[in-house]
Amino acid sequence: MALTAVIEAHGGPEEFKLVDIEIGEPGPNEVRIAHKAVGLNFIDVYQRTGLYPMKLPHAMGMEAAGIIEAVGEGVTHLKVGDRAAYASQPPGSYTEARVMPAAQVCPLPDGISFEEGAAMMLKGMTVEYLFHRTTPLKRGDTVLFHAAAGGVGLIACQWAKSEGITLIGTAGTDEKCQLALDHGATHCINYRTTDWAARVAELTGGAGVDAVMDAVGADTFEGSLDSLKPLGMMISFGNASGPVPPFSVGILGAKGSLKITRPTIFTHIGDHATCQAMAKHLSDKVLAGDVKINIGQRFALKDVAKAHAALEARQTTGSTILEI
Structure with a gap:
């Protein structure tokens, strides 16, 4: 028993x-x-x-x-x-x-x-497929990672650093942001006190990121799309704040021929x-x-x-x- x-x-x-x-x-x-x-x-x-x-x-x-x-x-x-x-x-x-x-x-x-x-x-095999099996990423690329102080996030921060990838994280407190930075995030934004999408634009000189890795879902979806560079990849792999609502696929073209995927481990x-x-x-x-x-x-x-x-x-x- x-x-x-x-x-x-x-x-x-x-x-x-x-x-x-x-x-x-x-x-x-x-x-x-x-x-x-x-x-x-x-x-x-x-x-x-x-x-x-x-x-x-x-x-x-x-x-x-x-x-x-x-x-x-x-x-x-x-x-x-x-x-x-x-x-x-x-x-x-x-x-x-x-x-x-x-x-x-x-x-x-x-x-x-x-x-x-x-x-x-x-969590670790999730990070493995995010960085190696979902979209081509290489040394020098930049990714936006939501919930960077969570279980998946802290592994992702370290993984990105080991691969020479710039990781911009978001988290809900200054303490959590510091934790992400301590684990290898290049930057981390407190989404409760800062317009995180505007800050991502500032950090990338307006260029946007190569990929967004988002397990938050509804609360971050629109800002995530706006944070991508043209031809960037939106990876929606969770729904912590609720599922992403229906949207018109045409918005991906209007925002720069973006790509989107909803993978599972x-x-x-x-x-x-x-x-x-x-x-x-x-x-x-x-x-x-x-x-x-x-x-x-x-x-x-x-x-x-x-x-x-x-x-x-x-x-x-x-x-x-x-x-x-």
Whole structure:
């Protein structure tokens, strides 16, 4: 049996229930993993609230790290006793242990702790595809990154610095802006006290940025388009402030033949080999010291509702984990 956080209805953090679930043995192409730490992400909030509907009741969570306890037939990249981490469908990581598909479970190097592994996989592989798989970016390019002091943002700040890319961040307090700067952002703008779009124009001499990386959504969409240089790429990869409202595609032409995409990590990691390559690239960055994983908050599994409340209220910095 494994203590597991589930929801039976969409709604607020109070919908979480802790129940004991029978684990069982892995079938073909599956593993059983005993968790040591679990990561929290905004997609968990979207699923809990129903923005991304799920068939209920369902266990929650998309990310964790632990030790492989059993492997099913056909699994060749992991063995019993291996350290491993993942960010993967289906939801169900808020638990002490689980059986799950093996394809997106990745080896975790000895030099990376279980806590770091749980805190980095979804966020770090998101940064990997943003900088290497979404639009061509090169040394000397400039990107605008919203929520730069969040879990994804602090990894992105370091990643950009390691790649020679200028990153202009936004955050909601001076303290969060300083945190982003300390992690490698070239500039960071307090969006509560400054017209951030005007400041981006000033910082780029009116030229605009090559790409915007935006997980905020509705609140930042229009200003983000206005911050792009002609032929720039708008990457909308989240909805923390709500989904982007419908818009006329013609506006992209009027604003400079802009490009726009709405990627998800799950498309990129759907292919086993690609997922493993992304995870290795991320691990290599961490082991080299280019990226340090900032764990800003830790909660016990029984306090998952408190963790969600803090995440949803934007009261967190860096990554948030559940300790098992």
